[in-house]
Amino acid sequence: MKKQPILNRLCVWAKIPTDGLYSKKYTSNRTYSVGRELGVASTDKPVYAYAKNYKKSKLDFSLFMYSDSSDEKVIEEFFDKSISKVTAQVVADALVIASSNNFEYTELEFKESVA
Amino acid sequence: MSLPYPTKVVLPFDIATAQDMNERHANDVALAAGTGLNDDVVTLDKMDYSSFPRFFAYKSGAAQAINTTTAVVALQTTLYNVGSAFNTGTSRFTVPAGKGGVYNIAMAGGFGNAGSIRATFIARVNGTTSYVGTAVENTFVRGTVAVDIPLVAGDYVEFIITTSGTASTSTGVGNVYFSGHVVAKD
Numbered sequence: 537m538k539k540q541p542i543l544n545r546l547c548v549w550a551k552i553p554t555d556g557l558y559s560k561k562y563t564s565n566r567t568y569s570v571g572r573e574l575g576v577a578s579t580d581k582p583v584y585a586y587a588k589n590y591k592k593s594k595l596d597f598s599l600f601m602y603s604d605s606s607d608e609k610v611i612e613e614f615f616d617k618s619i620s621k622v623t624a625q626v627v628a629d630a631l632v633i634a635s636s637n638n639f640e641y642t643e644l645e646f647k648e649s650v651a
Numbered sequence: 652m653s654l655p656y657p658t659k660v661v662l663p664f665d666i667a668t669a670q671d672m673n674e675r676h677a678n679d680v681a682l683a684a685g686t687g688l689n690d691d692v693v694t695l696d697k698m699d700y701s702s703f704p705r706f707f708a709y710k711s712g713a714a715q716a717i718n719t720t721t722a723v724v725a726l727q728t729t730l731y732n733v734g735s736a737f738n739t740g741t742s743r744f745t746v747p748a749g750k751g752g753v754y755n756i757a758m759a760g761g762f763g764n765a766g767s768i769r770a771t772f773i774a775r776v777n778g779t780t781s782y783v784g785t786a787v788e789n790t791f792v793r794g795t796v797a798v799d800i801p802l803v804a805g806d807y808v809e810f811i812i813t814t815s816g817t818a819s820t821s822t823g824v825g826n827v828y829f830s831g832h833v834v835a836k837d
Contacts, residue, residue: 541664552660565666585662600662639663 539637540569541602543583546618546644548626550634551589551596557612558587568602586611593624597631600639605648618644654678703750704734705832708742709824717762717770718817724760724810726829743807744831751803751837756782758810761793761826762818770818772796773811781811793826799834 552558561584566577577583586608587600599615599622622642630640656674708726715725726742737744746754758772772794774782782798800808810829812820820827 539664547663549663552662553658554660558660560660560662560665560668562666562668565668585665587660587662602664636661637663 540567540574542641543568543570543575544601544603544605544646546599546601546615546622546642546646547639548622548630548642549587549598549600549639550631552587552598552600555589557608557615558585559608559611560585561606566602582606584611586615588612588615590615590619592619592622592627595624595627595631597627597634601646603646605646607648610648611646614646618642654681700833700836702734703752703833703836704732704736704744704747705830706732706734706737706744707828707830708732708737708739708744709829710820710822710827711824712822714822715820716817717812717814717820719813719815721773721811721813723775724812724820724827724829726810726827728824730824730828742829743809744829745807746802746804748804750833751806752833753799753801753835754808754831755797755799755834756808756831757795757797757829759793759795759826759828760812761821762814767816768818769815770794771813773813774798774800775809775811776800776802776806778807778809793821803837 561582562577563579563582564577566583568575568583581604584603584606585600586603587598589596589598599618603611605611621644626640626642633639655677659671659675707730709728709730710724710726711728712725723742727739729737729739734747736747756774758774760770760772762770771783776782782800802808808831
């Protein structure tokens with residue numbers, strides 16, 4: 537079965553080739569999982585991909601996340617707050633396996649109301 | 652300059668959307684047209700070839716008689732001649748010191764008396780080695796060809812046309828020209 541991104545779960549991955557917060561909007565085809573449910577992005581319920589570069593212990597990497605939130609400011613704040621909870625070891629592990637399909641999920645979950 | 656759209660970030664699980672495809676196409680078009688510069692990929696347009704010679708010379712004088720005898724096409728005027736490596740007196744392009752590499756040489760020739768003749772375009776190196784461009788016969792009016800030639804410093808290249816019978820070239824920048832630029836450094 538094809539793997540799906542877990543919505544609103546923060547991930548650690550390789551550095552991306554752009555500065556600042558990257559975002560991309562999906563309005564179709566983008567499937568995702570929420571708990572045990574499978575969702576599909578639509579015009580009414582779009583899904584967004586976000587990513588931003590960080591540096592920790594001399595390691596360049598990115599945090600990324602698929603989310604149903606369109607609030608870039610809140611998402612970026614969540615990323616910036618979460619970076620302190622991502623250990624250098626997790627980053628190092630993520631960079632070892634980082635590829636187009638491999639990355640590390642964190643335990644950090646985005647909740648719009650508490651971000 | 653930069654591309655019309657930023658470099659694509661392809662995250663895990665990414666799916667190319669119609670917008671992605673349109674933006675990639677627009678970037679490809681800009682690169683092909685030379686109006687864009689990809690900041691993240693090393694392409695020919697990003698390599699520094701500014702110190703290498705490039706030229707575009709054409710026949711601006713009287714028409715030149717061409718026949719079965721090998722003869723250098725006389726090219727009296729340059730549209731550009733960066734590095735002054737093309738000599739309009741000898742109609743030769745000579746590779747300057749330290750500027751060796753693979754050069755793309757283009758040749759174009761037109762004939763005012765088009766008829767049943769065969770014409771061959773040749774880029775001749777150092778008066779001996781010939782890179783035959785093309786041969787056109789019968790309905791020939793005008794032909795254009797380009798060849799890539801490895802050259803070292805001191806090599807010179809001339810534009811030769813031979814015909815199966817007596818003919819006479821056209822003249823002017825749009826009819827008879829010879830151009831070149833480096834495509835790969837040594």
